[in-house]
Amino acid sequence: MKKAMILFVGLMTLMAVFSTTVLAKDDITDTPFEEEMRILIDKNIMEGYTDGTYRPQNSVTRAEFTTFLVRALDVELKEDEYPDKDFNDVTPNHWHHKYVMSAYNQGIVDGYPGGDFRPNNVISRQDMAMMMMNAAESEGLVSERLPIDQFKDSEQISPYAVEAVERLTYLEIINGKKHKDNTLSFAPKDETSRGETAAVITRLLDQLNPPENLDYSVVSLDPDGDHVRKGEYETFDQAVNRAVGSEVVLEGNNVVWIKDGMVSSNKFTILYNNKNLSSDITYVTSGVEMELIEVSEDWVKVKVADTTGYVDPSVVNLTPTHMIENRSYYTEENGALVHYLYNSINDTTSKYTYGAAPGFMETGKDYYSWNGNTFYKTNGDKAGEAYQYFNRMPLYTETKYTAEQLDDFVKSEKPNSPLVGTGESFKKAEKEYGTNALYLLAHAIHESNWGQSEIAAGKNNLFGIGAVDSNPYENAKEYTDFESGILEAASDFIVPGYFNDEDYRFNGAQLGNKSTGMNVKYASDAYWGQKIAGHMYRADQYLSNKSGSSPENGQNDLAQTVTTNINVRSEASTDGAPLYQLPKANETVEIIEEVDARGTWYEITPKNILENDYEKAFVYSDGYSSYGTSLEKLPIAE
Structure with a gap:
C-alpha cells in the first residue's frame, strides 16, 4: 500500500511539472508577439514567472523594462562603477538594483526630480521610447528623425520624448497604432505589455546587429540627425573609396568609417601595438576620448595621450568632426x-x-x-x-611636509576622514621605502575616497590592493590597520612594481598618463595620474600658504629622457662604471644642480629604492656632440 501511495504521489508530481510546461508554451503560443518573446527567452533576456507562465499581456514596470534592456545590451554589471549615490527607492536590497544602476551608469535611464526612480511604475510608451533611444545611442546607433505629425495624437507626446519617438519610428523599432480610417496614433501614455516589450527590444537588437551581408552605405550626416544616403556598396573598401568630404560610411546604422573626428571608447578598451590586435600596450575604461589617426575595417588607429596604437572597432564609437557637440x-x-x-x-x-x-x-x-x-x-x-610638476616629478623624491602637516591638509578638506592621523605612517613609508609621502597620501585619498570606501573601512586597504573588477571587495587584501596596509603597499606593490625598471609595469617612476609613468598600467582611468597630481597640488597650495613657505610645485626643474638606456653616474664624467641606467624614454628626473663639464650635466635626485643608497647622482644632458642628447627640460606650469 505504501509503495502504491508513493507511486501515486510521484505520478502526480510529474503531471504537475508536465502541466506547467504545457501551460508555459500555451501561454505564448498564438499571441501577437510570440516569435519575439521566444527570441528573448532563448537569449535569457526575458524570464518567466515562478509558475512557468510568461504572461504576454501583463504590463511592464520601469524596473522590468530596464532589466530587459541591460540584459539585451549585455551591459557589464560592475559594482565599482556604480554611481556613489543610489536612487531613493532603488537600494542594494532590491532585486533590480544592479540593473537600474548599470543602466543609469550607461546613460540609458534617469530618475525623477527629487531622486526617485519609481521602479514599480508601469512604463508608458513614450518613456519606453526614451530608454530605447538612450540605449541605441550608447551603442553608437545613428538615425535620422521621422516627423511626429504622422500621428494624430502627436500633441500629446511630451516634449522630452519627441526626439526619441521621431528616431525610433524612423528605425521602425516602435510603430504607431493604426485605426480603421487608416490614421495613426502613437498613444504616448499607454502602458506597454510584455509582448510589446519583446517586439521593440528584438527590433533594436536587429538594428544593432544587422545581417553580416548587409551592404555598406555612404551617408552625409548633419548635426540635426538627418542624413542623406549617397550610395550602397558590397565592401567596406568600396564604400570608403566613394566617400568624399565629411561623408561617413555606415554598416547598417553604425558608423564604421570617418575621415576625421573623434574616437571614444564605449566599453573597456585595450590599446594594442599591432594591427592584429595581439599585443597590448595599455587600456582605458568606457567614455574616454581618443585622437583619431586612421580607420580600417579591422582596426582603428588612435593616439591615447602620446601613445599610438590600435583598438578593436567594436569597442569604440566614431564621431565625425562636424557632428561633435560636446567634448572634454x-x-x-x-x-x-x-x-x-x-x-x-x-x-x-x-x-x-x-x-x-x-x-x-x-x-x-x-x-x-x-x-x-x-x-x-x-x-x-x-x-x-x-607640464604639471606633481604629475611628472619622480615619486621617490622626499616631500618637505611633515606628518602633522599632511594630517592638517586632510583635516582641512575632510574633517571626519579616517585618514586624519595617518600622516606619520605615510612619512614612515617615505623613509623606509622611498615613496614620496605627499604622493602616497594623495594616492590613498583618490583610491579610497578619503578613507571612506567600503574596502578601506572593511579591510584597512587604502589602495585597492587585490581588488579585481569581477569581485573587488572579496578579493581585496585585508590589513590589521591603515599603517600596515600603507607600508605593505609601498614595500611590496608600488616600489617593486612601478618604480623598479626590471618590472613589466615600469614606465617611469612618475604618475604620468597613458603614455608614461604609473598610469600606463595601474588604472584603466586615463586621468588617474592627473587626478592624484591634483590632490598633491591642492595640498601643496594649502600647506605652503598656511606656513608661509615656498610651494613644492616647481621647486626644482624636471627633465625627461629622450632616448633609452641612459647612464646615471657618481660624478659628471664618463669615467667609471655607471650607478644605474634610465632604460626608457620619457622617464623624469629631478634636477638639483646644472653642471658644466664637457657638455651640460645635471646632478639629479638619486633613485634610492630597493636598498639602493646613492650619495649623489649625475646624468649627461646635451651640448657635447660626441655624446648626443639624453635629456630635455620640461616646461613646468607654476
Missing part, C-alpha cells in the same frame, strides 16, 4: 588648471583640479589637449605646452 576641455579657474571631463556614453560632465594653470591660458577660455601637456585653442591653433 581644460580651463583656468583662480590660477588653477581645471579639467572638465565629458563622457559621451552617459552624456555627463565632471571636473577635477589638475594643477597650476599655464601662463598662456586666458581666463574664461576653453582649451583642448590629448595628453594634458600640449594645449590647443578652440580654433585649433596651438596655445602652448606646459
Whole structure:
C-alpha cells in the first residue's frame, strides 16, 4: 500500500511539472508577439514567472523594462562603477538594483526630480521610447528623425520624448497604432505589455546587429540627425573609396568609417601595438576620448595621450568632426588648471583640479589637449605646452611636509576622514621605502575616497590592493590597520612594481598618463595620474600658504629622457662604471644642480629604492656632440 501511495504521489508530481510546461508554451503560443518573446527567452533576456507562465499581456514596470534592456545590451554589471549615490527607492536590497544602476551608469535611464526612480511604475510608451533611444545611442546607433505629425495624437507626446519617438519610428523599432480610417496614433501614455516589450527590444537588437551581408552605405550626416544616403556598396573598401568630404560610411546604422573626428571608447578598451590586435600596450575604461589617426575595417588607429596604437572597432564609437557637440576641455579657474571631463556614453560632465594653470591660458577660455601637456585653442591653433610638476616629478623624491602637516591638509578638506592621523605612517613609508609621502597620501585619498570606501573601512586597504573588477571587495587584501596596509603597499606593490625598471609595469617612476609613468598600467582611468597630481597640488597650495613657505610645485626643474638606456653616474664624467641606467624614454628626473663639464650635466635626485643608497647622482644632458642628447627640460606650469 505504501509503495502504491508513493507511486501515486510521484505520478502526480510529474503531471504537475508536465502541466506547467504545457501551460508555459500555451501561454505564448498564438499571441501577437510570440516569435519575439521566444527570441528573448532563448537569449535569457526575458524570464518567466515562478509558475512557468510568461504572461504576454501583463504590463511592464520601469524596473522590468530596464532589466530587459541591460540584459539585451549585455551591459557589464560592475559594482565599482556604480554611481556613489543610489536612487531613493532603488537600494542594494532590491532585486533590480544592479540593473537600474548599470543602466543609469550607461546613460540609458534617469530618475525623477527629487531622486526617485519609481521602479514599480508601469512604463508608458513614450518613456519606453526614451530608454530605447538612450540605449541605441550608447551603442553608437545613428538615425535620422521621422516627423511626429504622422500621428494624430502627436500633441500629446511630451516634449522630452519627441526626439526619441521621431528616431525610433524612423528605425521602425516602435510603430504607431493604426485605426480603421487608416490614421495613426502613437498613444504616448499607454502602458506597454510584455509582448510589446519583446517586439521593440528584438527590433533594436536587429538594428544593432544587422545581417553580416548587409551592404555598406555612404551617408552625409548633419548635426540635426538627418542624413542623406549617397550610395550602397558590397565592401567596406568600396564604400570608403566613394566617400568624399565629411561623408561617413555606415554598416547598417553604425558608423564604421570617418575621415576625421573623434574616437571614444564605449566599453573597456585595450590599446594594442599591432594591427592584429595581439599585443597590448595599455587600456582605458568606457567614455574616454581618443585622437583619431586612421580607420580600417579591422582596426582603428588612435593616439591615447602620446601613445599610438590600435583598438578593436567594436569597442569604440566614431564621431565625425562636424557632428561633435560636446567634448572634454581644460580651463583656468583662480590660477588653477581645471579639467572638465565629458563622457559621451552617459552624456555627463565632471571636473577635477589638475594643477597650476599655464601662463598662456586666458581666463574664461576653453582649451583642448590629448595628453594634458600640449594645449590647443578652440580654433585649433596651438596655445602652448606646459607640464604639471606633481604629475611628472619622480615619486621617490622626499616631500618637505611633515606628518602633522599632511594630517592638517586632510583635516582641512575632510574633517571626519579616517585618514586624519595617518600622516606619520605615510612619512614612515617615505623613509623606509622611498615613496614620496605627499604622493602616497594623495594616492590613498583618490583610491579610497578619503578613507571612506567600503574596502578601506572593511579591510584597512587604502589602495585597492587585490581588488579585481569581477569581485573587488572579496578579493581585496585585508590589513590589521591603515599603517600596515600603507607600508605593505609601498614595500611590496608600488616600489617593486612601478618604480623598479626590471618590472613589466615600469614606465617611469612618475604618475604620468597613458603614455608614461604609473598610469600606463595601474588604472584603466586615463586621468588617474592627473587626478592624484591634483590632490598633491591642492595640498601643496594649502600647506605652503598656511606656513608661509615656498610651494613644492616647481621647486626644482624636471627633465625627461629622450632616448633609452641612459647612464646615471657618481660624478659628471664618463669615467667609471655607471650607478644605474634610465632604460626608457620619457622617464623624469629631478634636477638639483646644472653642471658644466664637457657638455651640460645635471646632478639629479638619486633613485634610492630597493636598498639602493646613492650619495649623489649625475646624468649627461646635451651640448657635447660626441655624446648626443639624453635629456630635455620640461616646461613646468607654476
